[in-house]
């Protein structure tokens with residue numbers, strides 16, 4: 001072993017933690033070996049302990065006073081100690097031949113020499129990935145010449161979390177990851193990006209298809225439809241502001257179930273009638289349902305309580321109610337319908353939403369729109385084929401046009417449709433087992449709040465727990481890990497932690513990271529943009545990595561204030577009139593009628 005690289009010797013071994021005393025001979029903290037400057041004692045850097053037939057490797061976790069063994073602190077006076085230098089390392093792996101493996105099969109003992117790790121050693125540590133299933137996302141921070149690789153199989157199947165403060169480079173990292181996968185030119189890779197802010201529209205254009213509300217078709221974007229009838233009952237009802245009581249809810253639920261049962265027959269969908277509930281993703285006409293429920297509330301009767309006092313026939317197609325003679329005063333006819341449910345207020349909200357153009361992606365869904373009999377031209381299989389069966393490796397679902405108050409319901413439903421489909425298709429060639437799916441959840445905190453029992457939380461929890469078995473992997477991207485559901489984060493096999501300023505968030509990461517590496521979490525506030533600590537199953541060893549920067553990196557959509565304010569202000573009253581008209585008519589742009 002080269003004497004030049006020796007830096008000290010082991011003075012104590014406690015489980016996995018080794019205390020090293022640096023030798024006095026090390027004059028400088030920055031020795032030069034073969035023309036390369038090395039720095040001793042950087043948190044997160046490696047040291048080597050040669051044991052003859054194999055080398056053990058450890059990662060520096062503590063340096064200086066903090067690393068002085070308690071016993072020495074008590075026995076000797078501090079002034080003597082300060083001349084000596086100590087550091088702690090955590091053992092992480094061993095090398096025999098040119099093969100590096102995680103974990104150690106033996107311990108070193110006191111007196112064993114500790115050496116610097118040279119570029120040659122680093123290549124062994126960081127190399128050794130199988131080309132076919134590894135991707136390169138950047139370089140190892142300490143040496144630009146070393147590629148930072150990730151094990152794709154583990155990354156996808158064991159889930160992954162990308163965490164960091166705003167502006168730390170998360171979206172760029174996701175872009176790099178996706179590009180690296182796309183560049184491998186797999187024949188049928190399947191990646192789905194759930195993009196709440198429409199940041200990824202310009203990323204990887206030739207490798208991706210974008211589905212978006214109010215799509216720019218000339219630019220190749222496609223319209224995003226999420227047919228309302230695919231929503232489970234509770235999610236559907238939650239689209240409309242309501243304070244329904246249980247009996248009203250049950251009444252509506254039963255009516256929807258009935259409508260779905262009928263439309264299953266109309267559409268000749270093969271399903272046992274008994275299996276159909278209000279939650280089953282089957283088409284039905286919401287306009288007809290609205291019309292019938294509305295009619296029931298409004299009906300008035302003659303004395304015989306059978307003959308209806310209809311004045312003007314309505315029309316479900318244009319959401320026009322039937323009009324009845326107003327009921328009489330006291331006990332005179334016409335009589336009210338005594339069985340009415342008291343849901344007219346709710347039905348008014350339904351009507352408003354059905355007319356609101358921001359909700360068109362749910363209710364005005366082209367071939368997925370049911371006619372009054374519940375018949376549609378397209379089914380969910382068409383949706384799945386578009387989202388998951390595309391010829392391009394990446395599908396981006398841009399949810400930026402979805403109103404914030406229903407975001408959780410919609411994103412949750414979307415994930416549930418996809419996961420349920422792959423789960424039930426597990427034995428088919430297009431199920432998740434045969435064609436695994438990688439789902440990227442950008443800004444995951446938006447719809448994955450801790451403690452919430454929303455459909456999105458529940459679905460993501462299920463995918464995190466079981467997805468592996470059915471070939472569905474997750475990437476959770478968030479700037480607020482402390483708001484995320486803890487069980488979900490703990491299921492993420494690979495953690496990519498970028499710069500993180502908030503102590504609360506850091507303590508959250510601490511709980512998800514291996515014990516010996518806790519001190520690496522303290523590094524997080526000082527990382528550069530695009531730099532991160534990667535630990536877990538996707539990497540051979542925990543690594544500090546500088547991600548590449550994508551040329552067409554995802555763009556935040558916030559307006560540039562200083563730029564916008566610099567524009568001339570010639571807005572007239574007419575333009576405010578137009579604004580008010582858009583608002584009143586609930587539309588976002590001029591629509592040709």
Ligand SMILES: Nc1ncnc2c1ncn2[C@@H]1O[C@H](COP(=O)(O)OP(=O)(O)OP(=O)(O)O)[C@@H](O)[C@H]1O
Nearest residue numbers: 165166167168169170171172479529530547548549
């Ligand atoms: N690896 C990198 N090298 C250099 N610059 C980078 C790198 N990664 C990101 N940046 C730059 O940092 C800025 C923020 O990056 P990005 O949008 O990826 O951050 P983010 O963590 O997703 O932020 P937010 O939480 O606001 O979405 C961008 O201007 C981007 O160009």
Ligand SMILES: [Mg+2]
Nearest residue numbers: 170171172199
């Ligand atoms: Mg981002």
